Amino acid sequence: MNGAFPFHEERHEVDFCVIGGGMAGFCAALAAARHGARVALMQDRPVLGGNASSEIRMHICGADRHGGLPHLRETGILEEIRLQGLLENPQRSHSMQDLHLHALLAQCPNVTLLLNCACHDAAMDGGRLVSVTGWQTTTQTRHVVRAGIFADCSGDSVLIPLTGAPHLSGREGKARFGESLAPDQPDGQAMGMTCLFMARRHDRPMPFVRPSWAHEYRSCDDLPYGEKGHRWFQSGYWWIELGGDDPEQIRNTERTRDELLKVVLGVWDHIKNHCPSVEASRHALDWIGFLPGKRSSRRYLGAHILTQNDIEREGRFDDLVAYGGWSMDVHDVKGFRAVKEQRAATIFHPSPSPYGIPYRSFYSEAVPNLMFAGRNHSASFLAHSSTRVMGTCAVMGQAVGTAAALALRNGLDPAGVLPRVKELQQLLLRDDCYLPGVPFVHAGILREARLGVSQGDGEPLRDGYTRQIGHDPHCWIARAGDWAAYEWDGARPVAEAALFLDSALEREIALTNLHGGPERSTLPEAMPRTWELDVRADGRWMRWHREERNGRRHWRIPIGRPVTGVRFRLLETWGAAESRVYGFHLA
Ligand SMILES: Cc1cc2nc3c(=O)[nH]c(=O)nc-3n(C[C@H](O)[C@H](O)[C@H](O)COP(=O)(O)OP(=O)(O)OC[C@H]3O[C@@H](n4cnc5c(N)ncnc54)[C@H](O)[C@@H]3O)c2cc1C
Secondary structure, eight states, X not given: OOSSOOSXXXXXXXXXXXXXXXXXXXXXXXXXXXXXXXXXXXXXXXXXXXXXXXXXXXXXXXXXXXXXXXXXXXXXXXXXXXXXXXXXXXXXXXXXXXXXXXXXXXXXXXXXXXTTEEEEEEEEETTEEEEEEXXXXXXXXXXXXXXXXXXXXXXXXXXXXXXXXXXXXXXXXXXXXXXXXXXXXXXXXXXXXXXXXXXEEOSSOOXXXXXXXXXOOOSGGGSTTTTGGGTTGGGOOTTOEEOTTOTTTTTTHHHHHHXXXXXXXXXXXXXXXXXXXXXXXXXXXXXXXXXXXXXXXXXXXXSSOBOHHHHHTXXXXXXXXEEEOOOEEEEOTTGGGGGGGTOOSEEEEOOOSSEEEEGGGGBBSSSTTEEEOSTTSSBOHHHHHHHTSHHHHHHHHHHHHHHHHHHHHTTOOGGGGGGGHHHHHHHHHHTTOOOTTOOOOOOHHHHTSXXXXXXXXXXXXXXXXXXXXXXXXXXXXXXXXXXXXXXXXXXXXXXXXXXXXXXXXXXXXXXXXXXXXXXXXXXXXXXXXXXXXXXXXXXXXXXXXXXXXXXXXXXXXXXXXXXXXXXXXXXXXXXXXXXXXXXXXXX
16 A cells, blocks of 8 residues: 555535435435535435435424324425325335435436435534545545535534534533423433334234344333333334433444344334234234434534424524424433333423424534534424424425525525525525415515406415415315416516415325325325416417326426416316315416
8 A cells, every 4th residue: 555545536516515315404405406506415325314214214294293283294395205205106115205305316417416425524624614525335435525505414413523513412401591391400311213113914924033132021011101002013113212321322323223123123022922912923024224213413503502492482583494393202311211210201292383493593603604404403402302303304404405505696604694584584485385474475476466266265375375374274275177367467577487286284194104094195185186377478378387197286387478367277186176275476
């Protein structure tokens, strides 16, 4: 060896570099790319989605709490992915979801997707981050990515040790943020990690013999939730959780994984051979997660730290750019072992839904071109116990990617977007994100138009809200054959039309192992299936766009010409008699 680096090295120059391709990083990268930034996404695994990927298989939940709180489901990029899943993945396969995520980024011409590439180094200059370096195992290549703005969405916050950015870890004591639910003293402990498993039913008895190295649980009382809690044995148990009480959780991940496997096999032995409340004689293990899903880790200290108190006050921030609504789901630091001490594996502390999350919790003040989204954003341990769910991580990611693109377009650092946060909010609303209490502000062209509809009151189509809020439906109800049209006396230049259609926001549509059945694997019946957009020019209506197998809630259709009218026509739904149209906008 002459000392030269013996492997290939590739250098990349982009505008925005995202580290970590979980739901937060995926949405950040896609949002920035759609807003025109040149993006690199460095992800250490072969697939995208993080804990939602086929490698871990956790279902994405969020502010609507599995559909229990209607009309609070996250929209934007996440809704697009979920609906695509219903249309093209009725078999509910996690690998198909991996494929959809992959295709969405890999097909973007301005995205450099660096998979199997683990970030392990960073270069700084005068306090700013200049580049990050990753090692790609499949190609034995070192990738160096220079960018104007970086976002750490790696969950474990790899850029904290690499940049020295200030951060939080473990549980803060009560005094730190005045949180009533915090322990009296800080203790460096957090939530642990889990290996899930899946079991499949066969047409004959499938005996199981516990390997000698696995743990043994003969009685239901040896496990959390007793007999009743064991009935979802087909899809693994979130409460097989270890490592939360280990302050060196990251460093000990491999060791913890091996211990988790002993627990998984012991629990499966319990289900098969000792549990009186389940009938699993024909079931056999089909898949075991070898990559532990992680919950807690280092969190960044941003310009604002979201706390329990912020959540309880509904997060009414002027700069809210995302929202959450999951309860403060505080797992016992001992996880699976808490049962021995007669404690529940988790406590769901109430939180309002929705609550706002401020833009300031997504960027570092110490490293001015560093952003973050996902379970590592700037939040106390207690606030993160709610914001960590992936629906919330996804909308944070979309906000960060959109903000990064806005900053880059205007030569700003992330903090420079704060005075322009209203512009950021409007961009997010335009892209079908929901921001509680923030209405869409329409262009004059829409306000000045005459609105005609075939029946009913069409004004909710332009009232600035694109979903039901509380008891106000904010929609125009259409049947097949109904139309809504905007018209002006003279021709107006219309850049685009946008539609916000019915995707049954009151229904649970997440890809999950827990529940199955055809009702959950198809597009909502109320969704428009076939619809048309017409424009009026030279004194006559003409068809501009026709959609025949619609699988989207949100559409933006370029028009780019002067017209005297624009019309939407519903031709067919996926089965229901009526469909709610939440918005028909023009810009
Ligand atoms: C068992 C379990 C059950 C859960 N239950 C739910 C649930 O029901 N619903 C829900 O919504 N949430 C649930 N959660 C919480 C949720 O899964 C996490 O909080 C969430 O995954 C956070 O999303 P993220 O994008 O921030 O991070 P992650 O999903 O962790 O994604 C981070 C990504 O970054 C990658 N990465 C890490 N380091 C590097 C590096 N150095 N270089 C490049 N890439 C890197 C990782 O491989 C990963 O793909 C659960 C978590 C666990 C473990």
